[in-house]
Amino acid sequence: MANIMVRKDATGAYSFYLPKRDLEDAIVSMEFDTPDKWGGEIKLNNGGAYYIEPQAIPARFPISLRAKRLDAAE
Amino acid sequence: MSALTREETEALIQEVLEVYPEKAKKDRAKHLAVNDQAVEQSKKCITSNRKSLPGVMTIRGCAYAGSKGVVWGPIKDMIHISHGPVGCGQYSRAGRRNYYVGTTGVDTFGTMNFTSDFQEKDIVFGGDKKLAKLINEVELLFPLHRGISVQSECPIGLIGDDIEAVSKKGAKEIGKPIVPVRCEGFRGVSQSLGHHIANDAVRDWVLDARDGAPFESTPYDVSIIGDYNIGGDAWASRILLEEMGLRVVSQWSGDGTLAEMEKTPKVKLNLLHCYRSMNYISRHMEEKYGIPWLEYNFFGPTKIAESLRAIAAHFDDKIKEGAEKVIARYQPMMDAVIAKYKPRLGGKTVMLYVGGLRPRHVIGAYEDLGMEVTGTGYEFAHGDDYDRTIKEMGNATLLYDDVTGFELEEFVKKLNPDLVGSGIKEKYVFQKMGIPLRQMHSWDYSGPYHGYDGFAIFARDMDMAISSPTFKNLVPPWKKKSETEELKKAA
Numbered sequence: 001m002a003n004i005m006v007r008k009d010a011t012g013a014y015s016f017y018l019p020k021r022d023l024e025d026a027i028v029s030m031e032f033d034t035p036d037k038w039g040g041e042i043k044l045n046n047g048g049a050y051y052i053e054p055q056a057i058p059a060r061f062p063i064s065l066r067a068k069r070l071d072a073a074e
Numbered sequence: 075m076s077a078l079t080r081e082e083t084e085a086l087i088q089e090v091l092e093v094y095p096e097k098a099k100k101d102r103a104k105h106l107a108v109n110d111q112a113v114e115q116s117k118k119c120i121t122s123n124r125k126s127l128p129g130v131m132t133i134r135g136c137a138y139a140g141s142k143g144v145v146w147g148p149i150k151d152m153i154h155i156s157h158g159p160v161g162c163g164q165y166s167r168a169g170r171r172n173y174y175v176g177t178t179g180v181d182t183f184g185t186m187n188f189t190s191d192f193q194e195k196d197i198v199f200g201g202d203k204k205l206a207k208l209i210n211e212v213e214l215l216f217p218l219h220r221g222i223s224v225q226s227e228c229p230i231g232l233i234g235d236d237i238e239a240v241s242k243k244g245a246k247e248i249g250k251p252i253v254p255v256r257c258e259g260f261r262g263v264s265q266s267l268g269h270h271i272a273n274d275a276v277r278d279w280v281l282d283a284r285d286g287a288p289f290e291s292t293p294y295d296v297s298i299i300g301d302y303n304i305g306g307d308a309w310a311s312r313i314l315l316e317e318m319g320l321r322v323v324s325q326w327s328g329d330g331t332l333a334e335m336e337k338t339p340k341v342k343l344n345l346l347h348c349y350r351s352m353n354y355i356s357r358h359m360e361e362k363y364g365i366p367w368l369e370y371n372f373f374g375p376t377k378i379a380e381s382l383r384a385i386a387a388h389f390d391d392k393i394k395e396g397a398e399k400v401i402a403r404y405q406p407m408m409d410a411v412i413a414k415y416k417p418r419l420g421g422k423t424v425m426l427y428v429g430g431l432r433p434r435h436v437i438g439a440y441e442d443l444g445m446e447v448t449g450t451g452y453e454f455a456h457g458d459d460y461d462r463t464i465k466e467m468g469n470a471t472l473l474y475d476d477v478t479g480f481e482l483e484e485f486v487k488k489l490n491p492d493l494v495g496s497g498i499k500e501k502y503v504f505q506k507m508g509i510p511l512r513q514m515h516s517w518d519y520s521g522p523y524h525g526y527d528g529f530a531i532f533a534r535d536m537d538m539a540i541s542s543p544t545f546k547n548l549v550p551p552w553k554k555k556s557e558t559e560e561l562k563k564a565a
């Protein structure tokens with residue numbers, strides 16, 4: 001499990017930040033993105049993949065979350 | 075000199091790598107790249123933020139340097155104790171030229187060095203008692219200080235002192251905040267981790283001090299984050315923001331105070347100049363207080379105008395108009411500067427090797443003068459810095475990460491730029507080679523370089539270096555082959 005931060009930029013696109021490794025990247029796909037179910041498997045632009053426990057969509061962004069690493073890039 | 079093609083640049087990298095043993099060669103090859111604007115992700119072409127190879131000359135600093143020297147040091151009304159042996163603080167003392175106003179030694183302490191001066195017995199028996207004593211001494215001798223930060227040097231982590239406990243106890247006794255910072259030099263691969271640790275210490279020990287406290291805010295409150303006021307940079311930036319109608323609540327951390335830091339969570343927008351050293355705290359404030367942050371660039375009129383407009387876009391029409399007015403007011407002055415220097419500097423090339431934000435931020439300023447940046451690199455950047463750099467640099471230019479002394483020398487010999495922008499350690503190497511160098515860390519005892527006023531000084535300084543006749547006279551007459559041969563021919 002890792003602490004991550006999910007941001008939403010002005011255009012509404014999500015981005016991913018991993019403070020521990022100073023990794024900033026765009027989220028290219030998110031498994032669930034509806035108001036009451038949000039999260040699941042997320043894919044990063046660099047090829048990495050993480051899993052966020054599906055939950056109601058956070059009231060505001062950015063938000064820090066715990067996520068499981070499924071597939072790290074590099 | 076005409077620019078190299080992609081193949082030539084690649085060949086140059088291979089040639090330079092030739093001298094290394096196999097393993098070192100493989101490692102260093104990953105840190106050198108030919109720029110390709112088509113690449114979306116820098117990590118496909120360049121590796122960064124890795125440990126330097128043993129045995130090569132690296133130009134990096136340590137985590138303590140990142141925390142004490144960069145982030146905390148400029149906060150002028152706090153006393154920053156370099157906790158550990160005397161050298162780390164003394165040899166770096168006042169070297170960064172963070173200007174501030176105040177009476178040094180009375181209410182401001184920027185250029186002074188406070189240290190616990192560890193001796194053998196402190197290493198053997200622990201230094202906590204000494205630190206507690208030091209805190210009381212500081213309070214007695216400098217009663218107008220507003221707080222203390224304890225900047226750990228290497229031994230503190232090694233002997234396992236509990237500086238947090240001492241700090242908490244001391245803070246209660248003197249009634250002022252004391253911030254322990256675990257920035258021992260051995261942490262991380264460069265000063266970069268020190269920035270991060272320092273940001274985390276601000277987050278944990280300072281930022282929430284005034285949560286809920288009354289504050290008269292305006293809709294135009296902003297803070298300047300990541301401007302260290304080198305040679306007065308933050309002042310040159312601040313006046314532009316104020317002129318367009320914004321209220322600058324705090325400056326992080328050049329000419330900044332503890333109170334300003336504590337008030338930052340009340341602002342409407344964080345303006346981030348040095349992304350590398352202070353993005354962490356900006357991200358934190360965005361999450362906790364909902365304050366958006368914006369990266370801006372105040373080097374050179376083109377980038378300044380772009381940035382002013384981007385900043386204004388976060389506010390109402392009054393500020394947008396203000397921004398246009400500021401740009402219109404300074405444009406004639408900038409046109410005059412460019413008209414004066416562009417004919418002298420146009421077409422000249424420059425190679426950069428600095429830290430933080432400058433390897434990409436100053437490119438625009440050089441381009442405004444008609445100059446071209448043919449190579450750039452960072453001491454301690456991460457992938458996201460290179461992501462931002464690739465677009466700024468021309469195709470087929472050279473990128474080098476954590477370059478070694480040898481590589482930089484070879485690159486400069488081959489690319490033969492008209493100017494090198496780097497630090498004091500590189501300065502005399504290149505000047506003896508006959509290539510002028512401007513220190514781009516400390517502005518070579520000049521500055522400011524930020525803002526419109528700064529650009530005028532920047533242009534003058536670059537011209538002074540490049541157009542100086544000195545560097546043409548470095549080769550003694552009897553070694554000037556071509557000329558003597560020509561003379562013979564003529565005779």
Ligand code: SF4
Nearest residue numbers: 136138162227228259
């Ligand atoms: S690496 Fe350690 S000993 Fe060296 S300057 Fe940094 S803190 Fe001091």
